Amino acid sequence: MFADRVAQLQRALDERAAQQLLRTPVTLEQYSGRVLTIAGQGYINFCGNDYLGLATEPQVLQAFADGASRYGAGSSGSPLVTGQHAVHQQLCQSLCDWLNVERVLLFSSGFAANQAMLQTLSQKTDTLLLDKLSHASLIDGALHSDAALKRFAHNDLDALEPLLRQTSQALVVTEGVFSMDGDSPDLAAMLALCQQYQAPLLLDDAHGLGVLGPQGKGTAAAQGIKQADIFCSMANFGKALGVGGAFIGGSKTVINYIEQFGRHYIYSTALPPPLCAAVLKSIELCRSESWRRDKLHSNIALFRHLAADLALLNSQTAIQGLVLGSSERALAVSQQLKQAGIWLSAIRPPTVPQGSARLRITLSAQHSEQDIHQLVQQLRQLV
Ligand SMILES: Cc1ncc(COP(=O)(O)O)c(C=O)c1O
CATH class of the missing domain: 3.40.640.10 (Type I PLP-dependent aspartate aminotransferase-like (Major domain))
Structure with missing residues (x-):
């Protein structure tokens, strides 16, 4: 009785997949704020919103x-x-x-x-x-x-x-x-x-x-x-x-x-x-504990200084956008970052306007300077 409706839903899913727009949740085994453990592997997390590190305090x-x-x-x-x-x-x-x-x-x-x-x-x-x-x-x-x-x-x-x-x-x-x-x-x-x-x-x-x-x-x-x-x-x-x-x-x-x-x-x-x-x-x-905000803002400043030659969006906050254009490109860079131990999901339409798929890099008080150097070095190679 529902066959037509189910087929219609499946067509919409297939269409999303064909456009590289399907989203698949990952399951975190452990979360320490700075590091995510996924399938036994640790990644430095650059896409959360736990800006002050309070989620694991x-x-x-x-x-x-x-x-x-x-x-x-x-x-x-x-x-x-x-x-x-x-x-x-x-x-x-x-x-x-x-x-x-x-x-x-x-x-x-x-x-x-x-x-x-x-x-x-x-x-x-x-x-x-x-x-x-x-x-x-x-x-x-x-x-x-x-x-x-x-x-x-x-x-x-x-x-x-x-x-x-x-x-x-x-x-x-x-x-x-x-x-x-x-x-x-x-x-x-x-x-x-x-x-x-x-x-x-x-x-x-x-x-x-x-x-x-x-x-x-x-x-x-x-x-x-x-x-x-x-x-x-x-x-x-x-x-x-x-x-x-x-x-x-x-x-x-x-x-x-x-x-x-x-x-x-x-x-x-x-x-x-x-x-x-x-x-x-x-x-x-x-x-x-204003040191949390101070650390976050010094991390933001360090990131923007190191990545000054990348086409970052104009932001002084913990959210730093690097627009890559197509969803395919954003997915590919995100995948390559994973191989280098950095977790940074691609953000694609309809979350952002068509043609502006990106990396939404988020900084936290928990990142070390070394983490940020590593991220920028990878971005420079890949973007
Ligand atoms: C600007 C903005 N408003 C509202 C929300 C929704 O908040 P919540 O995740 O608590 O539902 C979010 C989070 O995704 C957001 O980024």
Whole structure:
């Protein structure tokens, strides 16, 4: 009965494979942050998001274990129906203190948080204005909302301005650090434009939190912007904080509204309490151990210095893009790097635009200078 449908699915899979676009997950036997062990072989990892090395920090692991003994493995309910434990409350408070926001809500993932932010805060008469390189979770959030969607050229305020002028009820959506290019918008100028046209600004700071600004407060703080001037922002706990889950932050009214009307929040099991205990410890270390950020930034500077003759994208963050063009080429270079003991997956369309398949090199505080020298030496030979 389903034969036609299954054949149709298989054709789509075959087509992806023919275009060199099939993705196959690898199974990690061990993860130490810096080194991945796959099929008994160790590789230096240059494609994770554990920028500060907190995913394997013993104090974070201990907090996870203690949290499980104290609160149980799971929250056992949605947050508004007995799923909220004291540790969720402590995590929310810690985020408010750290980031200077009035209120936050926790979500199971950054994907869910972005969907909730865009769908809940926009209405039928609104237009969501998204950067051309927005993350899939923002695009899907906008597509599933009641609002209209328009895109503006990447980080281009001259492209955003006419859209704001032509649109009576706009909300502007951008990222602090773009996930595939590693660059940032001029947020202060974007905010000024938004204020001029009375358009709320929504910010995804998944890759800025922990990495940028004093105490790792993120992109807005790094650019001298008051958190209160941003209508609503989100970031996740699965990147620099090394754990998983996410939050949305903003004024009391904005967050109270999402609490009442955000379907991804209301109808979803609250985060596991031990995970919240681990994130609390991660935040404490992220704030107090600035050596992690210092090391990360010196690794970024070393990489950019050594690789100055390669056609890197313009980024000062932990995400360094090297565009290779075709998916075949990106796959071939990635494969050759593996043979040299470096794990660096090729990023291909539709994650990035057609013709811009690349290596998305990510740096971490855990890399040694020797690791970075080895990477650049290999890249120079292969690219
Ligand atoms: C910019 C950006 N936003 C949102 C997400 C989604 O976050 P999560 O992985 O926690 O679902 C990601 C992660 O892939 C991301 O890079």
